[in-house]
Amino acid sequence: MRVCVGTIVHHPEDARITHRQIRALLDAGHEVTFVAPFTHCNVTPQPGIRAIDVPRAVGLRRGKAIKAAHAALRRGVKDADLLLVHDIELLLALPRRRPPTVWDVHEDTAGALEAKPYLPDSLRGALPPLIRAVEGRAERRLHLILAEESYRERFTGDHPVVLNHTYVPETPPPPPGANRVVYVGHISAARGAVEMVELARLLRPHGIRLDLIGPADRDVRPLLRDAQREGVLDWFGYVPNRHALRMAEGALAGLSLLHDVPNYRESTPTKIIEYMARGIPVVTTPLRKAVSLVERAGCGMVVPFGETAEVVAATAEAVLRLRDDGDGRAAMGARGYAEALGNYHWPSAAPDFVALLEGWARAPEEVAVRRAGAVTV
Missing domain, CATH: 3.40.50.2000 (Glycogen Phosphorylase B;)
Incomplete structure (x- = not known):
């Protein structure tokens, strides 16, 4: 399976994106194209992936990054079996011709506005309805993965939850110190x-x-x-x-x-x-x-x-x-x-995550929202 993964908001070394999901795909033998802001974050792409560099979306001025992402995703999805995006901003940059597409919902975007000091008060009131509208449209057209069980309340149907597990050392770490x-x-x-x-x-x-x-x-x-x-x-x-x-x-x-x-x-x-x-x-x-x-x-x-x-x-x-x-x-x-x-050991959950993406890649016509039987991995 060939997967194109995209972000313009997160760091290219983001733990969930790179060290869990992309690593799981590579370990399973799949090919990965990664669209991410490598230069902006001064990151050298890891071996084994095809990297496409884009600007990072920061602050209020995100139009340039979204426009660049649209062109980068068009390149990235050529011959891809699946597109996996990690930002709500990328929902505005999806190429018209694309393989089955998955949005990994990392956060409550509307709820996060309160913690963004650069937003003027006028936008704090205007953005939540627009964000909910974008989320609703994405649910009708894309496959969704949720990072938290609580995110289910924002959507009409049931969607699989891929929790933020981590890599746990096989041998116990040193005991806590005192200073x-x-x-x-x-x-x-x-x-x-x-x-x-x-x-x-x-x-x-x-x-x-x-x-x-x-x-x-x-x-x-x-x-x-x-x-x-x-x-x-x-x-x-x-x-x-x-x-x-x-x-x-x-x-x-x-x-x-x-x-x-x-x-x-x-x-x-x-x-x-x-x-x-x-x-x-x-x-x-x-x-x-x-x-x-x-x-x-x-x-x-x-x-x-x-x-x-x-x-x-x-x-x-x-x-x-x-x-x-x-x-x-x-x-x-x-x-x-x-x-x-x-x-909470990620390698225990990784095979189910990979199988989920493999299933969507094999059934490109099935984008309907499920009402029951959600899978938690």
Whole structure:
């Protein structure tokens, strides 16, 4: 099977796209063409794929990237058996002549608008109806994959869910240490950037440092740079997911201080599963699914939502309690690792994902929305 995969929003090293889905397709012997912003992100395409470079869609001005993507996808789908796109923007760039097409729904696009500081208030009100209309049209014309069970509520029919599992080491990682906390992932105000900087200042006198591993939104970069210059934290910027998780191993705790905004409210933060896979205790805000996962596995601590100072104080208290309880944090790390290995190991789900795409490629005329019997992989 020849698959064309496309994104103009996500990083070409995105964990879900590249390190899970594309890797699963390559491991199964399929050919992959990858349309992605390689130059913009300073990424060299991995061996074994056919790469097509496009501009990245950022901020309000996305027309140029969408236009370039249309031409790139036309090239990419020649002789392809399936097209797999990962952005709602690419629904506006689909070539008219194309193979069976799949939209992988990564997020609640309308719900995410609240966390985008560059949007004027006029667009915050106008965009949600347009987004829902685009989603409805896509459901009628394309195959859909959902990244979260909660996304089902946005669509008329049932669609397969491909959860954000991760790669869990076959051998247990080192136990958590006592002098470092980590955050892995994209950094933004809604993901707790301000709280984490203040937390770093509060923990510094206790001999505990904060490592931030991931790219940051433009509006919080000055804050992170200033904190790094002050010596209160280390911000490493973008690091490929597999390397970032190795860097996180041995940390005292992994942070997930997401705010209570619609796009996060009913999602399971992938970073929590990644921390668990690396034997790191989790400290999370009380998003419903995050709490359920952490409490079920007994692998971390929950801090309340609130004003910045309240969240920082509660998080610092949780970190210090973990620091002072070596046996407890080691047990949390071990329980989290066991839960991740047993239930969230991507190679266990990858064959079902590949089979799903193979089935759609073999039956190009079947695009109807299913009403029951959805498959979760």
